[in-house]
Amino acid sequence: MERFVAIFAPKPERSPIAPPIRSAISRAEALSVMIDGDDMLVASGGGQVRHLGDDIGMVIGPIFATGKSDPATPPSDVASSGDPSDLHRFSQDYWGNFVAILRDRAAGFHVLRSAFGRLPCFHAVQGDQLILASDMALLSLGGWKSRGVEWSAILRRLALKDIPSPSTCLIGVQELRGGSRLHLTPEGLSVTQTWNPWDRAGRRHWIDDRDEAARMIRRAVSTATRASIMGAKRALLMLSGGIDSSVLAAALGTHGCPFTCFNLASRGAIGDERHYARMVASHLGAPTIEAQWDAGMVDVSRSHTQDQPNPLARSFMQGTSRLLHEAVGASGADLTIDGGGGDNVFFSLRSIAPVTDAFLRGRSLGEGWSTAKSIAAMADVSTITVLGRAASRAFRQSPAYRWRPMTQFLSPQVMGDTALVPRHPWLEPPSSGETGTAAHIALITAAQGWAEGNDIGSPVRHATPLASQPVVEACLRIPIWWWFRQGQNRVVVRDAFRDRLPAAVVDRRTKGTPDSYIAEIFTANRSIIRAMLLDGHLRRAGLLDLSLLEHVLDGEGYVQGTAYHRIMHLADVEAWVAGQTQD
Structure with a gap:
């Protein structure tokens, strides 16, 4: 995994980068100083780096042209003009897991993070300087000093853990979220959006052919998967047997990278999907490693993401990480891969919003009726009930998705705190936006959090291809009600890979969860x-x-x-x- 640390000193004559810090960074193990100037110091290690001319800047991490899976090299003059439109276009023209650090002619610095990119970018102001790093150890190496826990952010995390935020739970530490640009000048710092799902969502962008929709999803998943496995000798796929991880297995099978399937099961039936995982692995001719969770693998008093600026860890994942380490050793894999975020990106939501959109935007009343029947079957309610609620939703003033904070077991004294108000730029639809699209983008917002920072403790490079820019952009072009048919969700992706997977997996209606394992940990x-x-x-x-x-x-x-x-x-x-x- 790539790592980096950078220090910007926009007023070097008054506040130069301290020589001891320069020396510490230059001597740091596995880091190489890439740019060493009076006003900018950048060091990186452990991955791909592309220079953009003499001290103009660099791109750290894998970068690909939009729609492509071969590594790309951006033009060296991408930021020289300092024109925001050029930098906005950069985020439209490229995707990947990168952070771009650039200098412009107006004595300013730009930092761009790719949408859904796994390479973190934390930053903190220290005097007149800005320190950026991929992890807290390197932020400290750059001169950052901890000032303690930010309690308002902790409250937000307790109530709205699935909405990613630029504010971390450590005082003074911010995170540049994917699809954003940081701009630093001697006058100050600003952060703006360079990628927003609403720019490519809604009826202006919808495809009008269901068969082409399936082909488009297949191409996007294939592109993201091929880019993810680039350079890997063997992959270890975390295969549950659900549709999302099974789709990844099918995509992996077409790109020539040997892979082993890894399935985890709990003692309860709801967490045991080995039958489906075996079916997929056998169909694709891939070897399988099976393991079982055990509550004894978990220390609930310890957070395994202690070195992160946010409490990302779920204690049950300690068992997952331990078993994953063992499976990596047994398989010889140098890459682990999971289908996280697939439920969100492929719109696995029991909501009446698609019914509303089908009636208001569909070609016929039949589309609305069939969508209502599907939602009713999944929710185990009557079609009339769904129709009534869809009609009510149609008259709501705003199409925005109503994200409800989790307040169970929180003190009554904090209920009016502004930290409990859901805030994210993607949750603010245009007035003409569709209610179903708003619900889909709300799920994609949660997928952003998973893609850009999760608690899978892999000993090797890890990839989450389904929660990636190519797949998200393809999914946004699909009318929201097309994801449902005959009581099933995620229909478009099922159709996209129907010829590559066993029918029993493609048409599966049940879904496994680790709930029984979590309950076992709680009881113990x-x-x-x-x-x-x-x-x-x-x-x-x-x-x-x-x-x-x-x-x-x-x-x-x-x-x-x-x-x-x-x-x-x-x-x-x-x-x-x-x-x-x-x-």
């Missing part, structure tokens, strides 16, 4: 979790409803419903905060 660690939450940092910060939590945690056996999911999330955040506050 109930007393530890109780102590963590009732006498921990979140409690002292006044964020928790103690009486309600105590009532639930003092019970025995499984917590009813899905409350244990929520409690595990609270415990995961508590573990991260505890790690940040240790001396």
